[in-house]
Each structure stands twice: as C-alpha cells, then as structure tokens.
C-alpha cells in the first residue's frame with residue numbers, strides 16, 4: 001500500500017500533554033515534517049490520588065524538547081495545566097510570542113481513572129472532567145480567538161477515544177469526558193467554519209503508552225472483558241499492537257490541506273473496535 005507524507009514547513013503546531021506517549025510521537029512527527037513545534041505538559045505540577053499513576057514529569061518534557069531539537073526543529077516547551085484558564089492563556093501567549101502565530105492545536109493532554117460508578121470519588125470525577133473535557137475547551141477557546149482574529153486558516157484536533165463512541169464499564173468519568181469532546185468539536189466546527197478553521201476529534205482504541213501501562217497493570221482482566229464484550233479480537237488482526245504512529249497519521253491528515261473540508265468528525269482509529 002502507498003505511504004502518505006506531509007509537509008508542514010513553517011506551520012506552528014501546539015501539542016498538549018506532549019512530554020511522552022502519543023503527544024510526544026505527534027510532536028516528533030510534525031517536526032520531521034518541517035513544523036515549528038510547541039510542546040506542553042504539566043512540568044513540575046502533578047495530581048494527587050485522583051490520578052492513580054504518575055503523569056508526565058518536567059524531565060519527560062525536557063527529553064521531548066531535546067529530541068525535537070536534535071531533529072533540527074524550531075521548538076519550545078511550555079509547562080501549563082490545561083484545566084486552568086490563566087495557565088492556558090499564558091501558554092497560548094508564549095507560543096504567539098515565540099512564533100507569531102498558531103496554525104494547529106492538538107488537544108492531547110488527558111488523564112484516566114477507573115472505578116465503578118458507585119465507587120468513583122467526586123475528586124476523581126472532577127479531575128478527569130477538568131483535564132479531558134474542560135482542557136480542550138479552554139485550549140480551543142484561546143487558540144480559536146487567535147485563529148479567528150487572523151481570519152484562519154487553522155486546525156483544532158482533539159484526541160478523544162473509543163471511549164468517546166461507546167460505553168465501557170468502570171470509567172464513567174473518562175467516558176463522559178471523551179463523549180463530551182465529540183460534541184464539543186461539532187459545535188466548534190460549526191462556529192469556526194466561516195473562519196476556515198476545522199475542528200475534529202480522533203477516537204483511537206488501546207494504544208501502547210504510559211497511560212496504557214497503568215491500565216494494563218491495574219486492569220488486565222477488565223481489558224480482556226471489554227475486548228470480549230466489544231468483539232475486539234474478532235475485528236482486526238493485531239489490533240492490540242496499535243502504536244502512537246498509527247494515530248499520528250490521522251492527526252497529520254486532519255492537520256493537512258488534504259483534509260481542508262473535513263470538519264466536525266470523530267474519526268475512529270480502532271480497527272473496527274467500535275463498529276459493533
């Protein structure tokens with residue numbers, strides 16, 4: 001089969017939650033395609049028990065920036081909590097100050113916690129909704145303000161999940177947030193179409209990443225059960241080997257001119273996981 005390659009020379013791309021995992025892969029892929037890249041993560045900030053695994057650290061973010069620099073990319077790292085409006089505003093301002101524009105926002109930052117609905121604490125619920133639903137809203141709001149003022153073009157891409165398309169037990173907060181961003185992108189897509197800004201979501205199934213490592217450790221049986229319920233093993237051979245690069249291809253396509261009339265969609269990258 002053919003391979004796609006894109007040219008983002010001089011485009012400015014901001015990727016949230018990019019110190020590791022999918023976000024780091026997106027950043028490196030954009031850098032290889034010539035983009036100027038801003039990577040965000042929490043830096044020195046972290047959450048308590050509401051997120052039951054370690055989030056990306058300041059040194060992870062430094063490592064990503066070093067890898068981008070090694071590739072020869074013009075890149076910066078901006079620490080900010082995407083669920084805090086003042087920090088989001090400062091992050092967008094830092095990108096504009098450094099590069100003078102923002103062409104592509106990838107809302108990738110996310111957290112996960114799994115518990116039965118009747119056992120999930122209010123703090124766990126609030127954290128996942130704040131990061132996974134409010135975060136893309138706040139980043140989209142401040143990126144859109146700039147893109148509208150500039151009269152476009154622009155791209156906003158939010159990483160939802162299979163969890164944004166179907167119900168999966170034991171993750172009511174995550175499901176609610178990931179479904180929520182699908183509605184969010186449809187609304188933004190309508191508001192921003194007149195300004196030549198597209199807004200889309202991508203819905204990957206299980207992808208190798210630090211977040212997944214945590215889930216596999218704490219919920220192997222749970223994943224097997226979800227796979228059985230969704231018929232995943234009967235859908236696509238090798239689905240368990242989905243890698244960040246498989247999602248990067250979808251991100252780059254939506255960011256490119258090839259997808260200039262594609263807006264308001266929730267694109268599954270899941271080997272048919274959510275077909276049934």
Ligand SMILES: NC(=O)c1ccc[n+]([C@@H]2O[C@H](COP(=O)([O-])OP(=O)(O)OC[C@H]3O[C@@H](n4cnc5c(N)ncnc54)[C@H](O)[C@@H]3O)[C@@H](O)[C@H]2O)c1
Pocket residue numbers: 016017018019020021022023040041042055056057080081082083107108109110111131135159160161162203204205206207208209210211212
């Ligand atoms: N890995 C999967 O199986 C999978 C599947 C579908 C969707 N997703 C989504 O893809 C995205 C990336 O996930 P990943 O698997 O690479 O996870 P990850 O935990 O490795 O990466 C997420 C990053 O987001 C950062 N982050 C968390 N809260 C933040 C905040 N408030 N502000 C800024 N950064 C913050 C974390 O520090 C971390 O570095 C998430 O939105 C996730 O929900 C992942």
